[in-house]
Amino acid sequence: xxxxxxxxxxxxxxxxxxxxxxxxxxxxxxxxxxxxxQRIKQKLAKVKHRIGVYSAKGGVGKTTVxxxxxxxxxxKGFRVGLLDADIDCxxxxxxxxxxxxxxxxxxxxxxxxxxxxxxxxxxxxVDELKRPIIWRGPLVAKMISDFLENTDWGELDYLVxxxxxxxxxxxxSIMQLLDLDxxxxxxxxxxxxxxxxxxxxxxxKRMNAPILGVIENMSNGKPSKNTxxxxxxxxxxxxxxxxxxxxxxxxxxxxxxxxxxNRDVEKEFDTIITKITSxxxxx
Numbered sequence: 001x002x003x004x005x006x007x008x009x010x011x012x013x014x015x016x017x018x019x020x021x022x023x024x025x026x027x028x029x030x031x032x033x034x035x036x037x038q039r040i041k042q043k044l045a046k047v048k049h050r051i052g053v054y055s056a057k058g059g060v061g062k063t064t065v066x067x068x069x070x071x072x073x074x075x076k077g078f079r080v081g082l083l084d085a086d087i088d089c090x091x092x093x094x095x096x097x098x099x100x101x102x103x104x105x106x107x108x109x110x111x112x113x114x115x116x117x118x119x120x121x122x123x124x125x126v127d128e129l130k131r132p133i134i135w136r137g138p139l140v141a142k143m144i145s146d147f148l149e150n151t152d153w154g155e156l157d158y159l160v161x162x163x164x165x166x167x168x169x170x171x172x173s174i175m176q177l178l179d180l181d182x183x184x185x186x187x188x189x190x191x192x193x194x195x196x197x198x199x200x201x202x203x204x205k206r207m208n209a210p211i212l213g214v215i216e217n218m219s220n221g222k223p224s225k226n227t228x229x230x231x232x233x234x235x236x237x238x239x240x241x242x243x244x245x246x247x248x249x250x251x252x253x254x255x256x257x258x259x260x261x262n263r264d265v266e267k268e269f270d271t272i273i274t275k276i277t278s279x280x281x282x283x
Contacts, residue, residue: 008023037177040148043108044178046155047081051212051276052180054204057196058165061217062186064092064252065242066162068259069184072269073277074117075259078157081111085174086164087143093123095254108152115257120151144173173213175207182212184239184276187230194226201234207278212276213239220244240272 005022044050053066063086070082084092094097096114103109103124111118122143161178164171174180183204187197201211211234216227219241223231231238242265251261258265 034151036145037179040145040177041179043151044159047153047159048157050159050161050178050180051181052161052163052174052178052204052209053184053186054163054171055165055193055202056203057187057193058089060186060188060193060197061242062165063095063162064258065184065186065215065217066160067092067095067257068243068265068269069273069276070117070158070160071115071257071268072259072273073158073160074115075266076273076277078277079155080116081118081153081156081159083119083151083159083161084119085144085147085161086156087122088164090121090123090126091177092121092162095252095255096257096258099123105132107150109147109150109154111128114147115260118153118156120147120153122147143219144184145177148174148177159245171203175204175209180209182210184212185214185230185234185236186217187214187227188226189226191226194224194230197230198233201230205234211236213272215239216241216274218242218244237275239275240268242268 051069053062055062063084067082070080073151074080075111078101080090084090086092091100098112098114098119101112101124103112103120105125109120109125111120112124137197161180163174183201185197185201185204187193197214201214204211213236214227214231214234216223216238221241221243223238223241227238230236245262245265248258248262248265251258259269260266
């Protein structure tokens with residue numbers, strides 16, 4: 001009698017697992033992540049390379065670097081997309097003078113073309129940018145995953161992702177769901193920025209994502225000892241430096257793209273993307 005009951009219970013369990021798509025020995029939450037990752041991978045099948053621009057500290061110019069990397073790549077003839085994945089403070093549209101630009105709220109979402117670069121941001125889905133986006137971690141993670149899964153990028157050579165700062169749910173969710181080819185770590189000459197950049201890089205390494213290199217923003221023209229320490233600790237390389245220029249702030253306020261408006265900035269980013277797209281560091 002016990003054998004019959006046991007057999008009946010096992011059959012019922014197998015049927016339930018089959019019905020709900022559960023694999024024996026795998027927790028349902030893990031299975032959902034794996035399935036979603038596969039769906040995102042299929043959605044991005046026509047995107048050749050995915051680069052994350054990252055820093056654990058806000059205020060180092062991460063978004064500025066992401067924007068200019070994207071438009072520098074585009075100037076070289078690559079098909080490029082720019083994803084603003086900073087859910088809490090989606091600033092890409094402001095920096096590009098696209099505050100009033102919206103994506104059609106129809107699935108799949110279609111990025112908006114800006115000077116030849118496809119741009120997508122949660123700011124394009126929010127009615128009022130001045131209102132703070134106050135969401136708890138799980139909701140932020142869900143928004144990010146939905147955004148990744150439901151945006152149609154088409155065929156791209158590079159997708160540049162402006163990652164949220166920090167080491168919390170938001171950047172972790174993206175690293176888990178989006179198979180990035182590598183990270184660009186953004187820092188500035190300050191010691192506190194360097195300390196947080198090391199944290200950023202170590203976290204990326206723990207996620208088994210290669211670090212393509214480090215960029216020192218707001219530089220005086222020569223890499224600081226703090227930045228050299230970041231490069232050494234992460235066993236990476238310095239991709240380039242971006243000088244601090246008073247005129248750049250005015251370009252940002254006007255929504256002008258730096259590499260399309262300032263020849264000196266363009267040269268600095270040319271050096272950076274040459275290292276990213278060629279040689280041993282090619283992605």
